[in-house]
Amino acid sequence: MEPTSAETKAEPKSEKGGDKSGDPYRTPAPAPKSIVTLRGIFKTFWRGKEPVRVLQNLDLDVPEGSFEALMGPSGSGKSTLLNLIAGLDRPTEGTLEVNGANIGTMSDNNLAKWRSRTVGFIFQAYNLMPVLTAAQNVELPLLLTKLNSADRKKRVEIALRVVGLENRADHYPKQLSGGQEQRVAIARAIVNDPTIIVADEPTGDLDRASADEILTLLEKLNKEFKKTIFMVTHDPAAADRATVKRRLDKGALI
Numbered sequence: 001m002e003p004t005s006a007e008t009k010a011e012p013k014s015e016k017g018g019d020k021s022g023d024p025y026r027t028p029a030p031a032p033k034s035i036v037t038l039r040g041i042f043k044t045f046w047r048g049k050e051p052v053r054v055l056q057n058l059d060l061d062v063p064e065g066s067f068e069a070l071m072g073p074s075g076s077g078k079s080t081l082l083n084l085i086a087g088l089d090r091p092t093e094g095t096l097e098v099n100g101a102n103i104g105t106m107s108d109n110n111l112a113k114w115r116s117r118t119v120g121f122i123f124q125a126y127n128l129m130p131v132l133t134a135a136q137n138v139e140l141p142l143l144l145t146k147l148n149s150a151d152r153k154k155r156v157e158i159a160l161r162v163v164g165l166e167n168r169a170d171h172y173p174k175q176l177s178g179g180q181e182q183r184v185a186i187a188r189a190i191v192n193d194p195t196i197i198v199a200d201e202p203t204g205d206l207d208r209a210s211a212d213e214i215l216t217l218l219e220k221l222n223k224e225f226k227k228t229i230f231m232v233t234h235d236p237a238a239a240d241r242a243t244v245k246r247r248l249d250k251g252a253l254i
């Protein structure tokens with residue numbers, strides 16, 4: 001039998017991984033890559049001539065595949081931060097890389113295209129169009145794509161099935177409960193198969209039971225569908241479902 005050399009075996013292997021030899025000394029798998037990287041972010045709004053300094057020198061790394069909850073007092077800048085990550089607003093200063101794109105410097109046009117491919121949005125107030133059915137609401141983001149009507153219909157069916165509302169496709173928002181409306185909004189958020197889902201107080205208007213259903217659905221999107229989720233919430237029970245909890249206070253993450 002050949003003598004084994006522990007020294008040789010302990011040598012670090014290449015960073016690329018993929019070592020199938022079963023060598024127990026191989027370097028561990030690399031940490032998941034950061035899908036959101038913020039460096040030195042400042043955001044200042046102006047109230048007349050008065051600056052409102054909302055975010056100050058903020059750094060943030062969100063690993064791919066995490067489900068993050070952001071808490072903090074009202075007015076601390078949680079929605080402002082979420083809007084920056086989602087490409088709905090731009091920083092006053094600092095760099096912002098999301099899903100490999102430097103979105104702080106993109107043109108408005110490119111940013112809109114990037115957003116429609118990359119980000120799914122869920123808001124507290126659902127924001128469904130009252131004159132459209134559930135299925136038509138879910139289809140809206142697809143009208144910006146090149147998909148034909150049959151393919152859009154298929155995608156809408158799948159998204160409504162994921163949220164358990166396939167039998168409510170033809171209902172109008174006013175015929176649905178708050179929890180069902182939010183599930184339609186979630187179907188609309190995932191119909192484009194986004195990489196990241198941002199949710200701003202998604203359970204803020206719901207009773208406990210409906211809120212728990214929504215949170216279970218978000219957990220499923222994270223675990224089964226591998227979506228990275230960034231959720232702003234006041235609700236400690238909601239934050240407990242997340243894999244990472246963060247707190248924003250006085251413009252800084254603590």
Ligand code: ADP
Pocket residue numbers: 045046047052054072073074075076077078079080081
């Ligand atoms: P949170 O979501 O934590 O409650 P926000 O991010 O909505 O806080 O707001 C943080 C601060 O920024 C608040 O003082 C708010 O008034 C101010 N702010 C937010 N958006 C704007 C805006 N578009 N113009 C001026 N001030 C704003």
Ligand code: MG
Pocket residue numbers: 078079080200
């Ligand atoms: Mg807010």
